[in-house]
Amino acid sequence: MDLRTLFLVLLVTLGLLGLFALKAPGPGGGSSAPEIVGIEFPEEIEANGEEVIGYVAFRDPDGDIVEARFEVVEATLFEPFRFDPEVQGVREGKFPFAVFAVLPQDVTLRVVLVDAQGNESEPVEFRFRVVGELRPPPGGGILPLPPPQP
């Protein structure tokens, strides 16, 4: 086998290997997973349905985060949510999120960031208390209900 033949065989082999690597599903294909650096959110919010803004600080060498996922770990009535934080091209920074509740309760959420390759950050949990009086409108009820106790 001369050198040219050997080279061609090597080239074809590498080509096949490359093709296989492209087709095979892999976690991230070598890109880096996003990292949650911190979460800013008040420890207490009012049970009045008003949106309260928080921030997720992140780091992502690839700058290709496409989804922020908020899972419910503990709550009485709170729906999990997800959205595109629109930080494509940003490697380090923070983005806002909004939360509302109309029911006094303790809520624990778990945040996960997902990049365009499907890489997921390590989850980070945060907790807040929704406070307020669970009370019917004036004239509509009779009970003065206290807020939940710690």
Next chain:
Amino acid sequence: MARSAQKVFLAALVAWGVLLGLGGGMSPLPLQAQEGRPPVFGPRDVLPMFFRALQTADLLILRDGSVASGSLPDRIPFEPLAGERRDLDREELVAVVLADPEEATDRDRVYLQTGERLTGTLNLEAFRMRLELGDSVETKELPLDREQVKAVLLRLPGRGGLHRISPAAFQQVFGLFNDLLVSVTKYDLLVFPTQRVASVVFEDRADLAFTLESPIFGTFTFAARQLAAVFFGQEEGDPDQLLLQNGDRVSGRVTAQEDVRGTLAAWEGVSFSFSKEGLREELRQIVFRMPVRLFGGGGGRPVGPREGD
């Protein structure tokens, strides 16, 4: 020749590397739509309904999240942790909470109007619920299954007797009011003219629809999935109202497109059936299962301030 071949080989390797890198970057995930909107219909619309129900009957809360009005016996046998077995007078009570069967160490708890709490065992063999919802649901004495029942909130005394209940008593049973709200996210709810309530499972819910005849706007038909609630006028000449999922209200005369049938969630064997024209005589209100997002949730705020590198 060999040197040239090595160069070609290296170039090929670099090219594959570039291709792999590009390939890795060409499979983005589908973007998710923005979610999370402020509520338009929430617990403030629901709680008064439960308070009125509690003024006319006891409220049973099941572990599956359903609720039903009914009446416990006047005297409830109770065995405290230490001390003699005795009968509790229902007039002394605010609520009873049954031991969670998954918690081996849990005990039944009885909350008194004074704010005191008793721990022990309720004798459920004598613990039956009397169901008197309306003309359309047969009055029955039904046994309570310890495995299924979470708690019973006792009927509130009339306005003159409310002072007997200490604030501490309400505070202790506060979580049960949350359970009432949770129930409307799991089941549809019927409110009877007596103000009593019951979580229900409609037969053929997907096909359930209501027609509203408005003297101003004409006739419209709404599927149950589009509605938050139906309010039936109780006096002759009172208009009915449809409350839509988006919070809008429309008034007129409401009829169902077909007869409405189903079963009580708490007791599958207890069924109901209303003729499509007779709903307003049988019911005061239908509250359709509410999405959890009306009570709490969130979303992104991409228009807000952002810091980047």
